[in-house]
Amino acid sequence: MMRPGRWCHIASLLKGTAFRIFPVFLAGTVGLSAGCGKQTLSGADAPSGQSVQPPAFAPDPNAGLDVRKMAANAASYAITYGALDAAAIQNLKTYPLVIVHPYNGNITRDQIMSIKQGVNPSDSGDNVVVLCYISIGEDSRTFGLSDAQMLADSRFVGNGTGPVVDPRGAGASGTSLVGLDPLGTPTNGGFASFYLNDNAVHCNGAADGSPDSNPNFKTRFVNAGDPGWYQVVSDMTMNTNNHTPPGLKEMMTNNYGRSLGCDGVFLDTLDTAAPNKYTGSICSNSINFTNSEWTAQGFTNFIKRLRGEYQDKVILQNRGLFYFDPRYAHYDVSARGFIDINFFESYYLDNNSDSVVSPYYLDNKYNVAPKLMAEANRPDGFKVLSLGYANGFNDVPKPGIDIRTLLGQSILGFSTLLTDVTEALDVGFHPYITSASVEYINSFAKNHLPLIDTTPPHWSSVYNANYDPPLPETPRVGIQKAVTTSPGSVTLSWDVALDMNRVSYRLYYQTPGTSFDFATATKLMLTPVPGDGYAQVWNSAIPSQALSTVYPYQQTITGLQTGATYRFVIRAVDSAGNEDTNTNFIEVTL
Incomplete structure (x- = not known):
């Protein structure tokens, strides 16, 4: 079924509403509708003006700094899709990591350079990393255009x-996504090669030549794996008269278009490649859905190319959680190792x-987060940010919550908002809460972060016997499996532990004595790989059940004495140095 937490269904675009950006009121329209990360690009909504030439060069305060490391170490973040006045900029300067929307905010x-300076322009230690929004799974330029209008514009025709x-x-849904032709099968309908027509095949049994569209945002879905699309996204410059947002070059360089100088990108609309099973039998012109899971490898190829061209920039992937879940074929083609951050919207609120x-x-909490954090905490993993919403579409209040509580101007809903923060921290996310319009700059989450982490990681499990309906999983604590693989070596397997900080795993081993002596045992920080069979779970009859016999982590320990008996214990330790105290061991004779 489709997941509203990952897909957004909005009946109308938001227009003519006033939204509050602390501490002043700004009139206008929502930059991105209802927290779905999609652009509202009507002429009335967009800032006025044509594509601009590069402004007078403003020095980059982050030049020479390792912004990827800065982002990885950021304890908090803020996000806004609105315009920025002096007060908003001053507030954003207090965060180590900020996400903005250059098109909707006319930024x-x-x-951007002012935000980067932080509170003290002379101290680079409080500099801010600024990421800029861009859509790569939908073509924002096609907002509201009919097929005929697209065919009359060379930008959308390409090679036809x-x-x-x-x-x-x-009928191939759910099969392997590895090794597919990244360009797909052409229909020769007269449009550019990067537009998709899979919804027509799903609903009508055959292609109809009309590029698939998102009915909520009136834009066309695209195949990010087409090199032609990468070139479009790279080269486009902001032009509000034809709904063109800034491209990669304009956002991340100092000599192209507006030369925005962003420290990285917030990549949105990767859900174009979501599992076809999310759609099921849905066929409606009023509901946002896709049947283009085959493009999953292409989206990852896009990110890999982006990483190659911008090695020192931060890459944030919005949603696309299925890439990090072995229950889906997308796991085989994820961009882990190439992204710095994953973004989880609507985890709690x-x-x-x-x-x-x-x-x-x-x-x-019980099915998605453990699997996501198992990937995030790998040696080539990533940071996870969460975003909660204090109100609903069109900024309609939620029952029992006054959004002004985020500013300390009310207490209604305080405990609920605080729960969003604590629930996110419990699984390892870095939280922020805002309005559905993503324009309510506030410090609520930051002000309620623990000053210091004194709690060790708690064990969880990627396997949950009670996955539907979801109930708490039974933790698989410490070492779970030990198999002799060759003379003098043993392969150890274990599950995931969660903590507000990054989690690593420490092995203790020794020959048996009257008791296990952790002080004298050999210690080793582990660098695990996915466990045997973990990446093939999606191909099982019931993937959620198949997780009962496999593990997300394993590592082979070598150099042991053949014929000797060893006891092995694995403990979880967070980046603050807190270590769990489990004493579970497995004894193996080599």
């Missing part, structure tokens, strides 16, 4: 081989005004 290089469809053919807590919260 300039000078504003599009739209394209799944190269596996109809979603943007639905009819409910307080997301109806998917328990699934998020």
